[in-house]
Amino acid sequence: MKRPLLFFIPFAALLLALAWLASPHAPAAAQMQPTPASSRLAPWPTVYPPTQADLGAQEYYQRCMVCHGDRGQGLTDEWRGALDPADQNCWQSGCHGGKLGYDGFEFPRFAPRVIGGGALARFVTAQDLFDFLEAEMPFQAPGSLSDEIYWQLSAYLLRENGFLTGSPALSAATAAQVRLERPQSAPFVPWWPIALGSLALSAIAIGLFLRRR
Numbered sequence: 542m543k544r545p546l547l548f549f550i551p552f553a554a555l556l557l558a559l560a561w562l563a564s565p566h567a568p569a570a571a572q573m574q575p576t577p578a579s580s581r582l583a584p585w586p587t588v589y590p591p592t593q594a595d596l597g598a599q600e601y602y603q604r605c606m607v608c609h610g611d612r613g614q615g616l617t618d619e620w621r622g623a624l625d626p627a628d629q630n631c632w633q634s635g636c637h638g639g640k641l642g643y644d645g646f647e648f649p650r651f652a653p654r655v656i657g658g659g660a661l662a663r664f665v666t667a668q669d670l671f672d673f674l675e676a677e678m679p680f681q682a683p684g685s686l687s688d689e690i691y692w693q694l695s696a697y698l699l700r701e702n703g704f705l706t707g708s709p710a711l712s713a714a715t716a717a718q719v720r721l722e723r724p725q726s727a728p729f730v731p732w733w734p735i736a737l738g739s740l741a742l743s744a745i746a747i748g749l750f751l752r753r754r
């Protein structure tokens with residue numbers, strides 16, 4: 542009476558485990574944009590007609606990429622490695638370490654990731670992101686850009702992080718309503734391993750019931 546059940550349980554567990562492994566339960570770990578050009582330092586392609594976020598991509602390329610990386614990965618060793626060898630040691634004396642030259646500036650050892658991997662988690666709405674960028678970025682000259690450019694940069698970062706589809710354009714009138722909620726961060730529950738598991742369990746229950754009689 543008990544023996545078939547003992548065989549059945551590991552079998553069902555194995556089936557479940559296999560189903561779980563085979564399912565795409567790690568949803569698009571990092572949905573990074575492929576580097577647009579063969580050289581990572583080549584200019585962003587121009588898109589016509591450009592959306593607000595496309596314009597933001599151009600601004601990002603010119604003003605933010607050097608610190609935050611060509612894929613928004615932050616100032617990683619890997620990204621510094623893509624720069625001209627003379628520019629790779631950011632903290633060397635005379636660069637952004639001691640003995641700063643005219644209009645030189647010092648900055649922390651690291652600039653954070655701004656695209657992918659849970660970036661921008663501290664911002665609740667697009668307005669929060671805009672306010673931060675205007676108050677703090679670019680690091681060496683906060684507030685130095687026009688509102689229009691800060692909106693473009695905000696739209697770009699939101700789009701790249703999967704927050705915004707593009708319309709309406711971001712502005713002081715819309716941004717407080719745009720929440721930085723990440724649909725793909727909801728735990729992904731594949732339906733079919735659950736269905737299979739339930740089937741296996743029902744089969745066991747029915748088998749047991751029939752044997753009892």
Ligand code: HEC
Nearest residue numbers: 604605608649651652653655661662677678679680681694
């Ligand atoms: C000189 C290097 C440098 C440049 C250029 C720069 N940043 Fe930063 N950025 C930093 C550093 C360092 C921090 C972390 C310090 C902080 O949060 O105030 C940071 C923080 C940020 C953050 C907050 C990330 C988070 O989740 O905490 C965002 C967003 C950001 N930068 C966007 C931009 C944008 C957009 C530009 C271009 C206009 C830009 N940065 C230019 C160095 C830089």
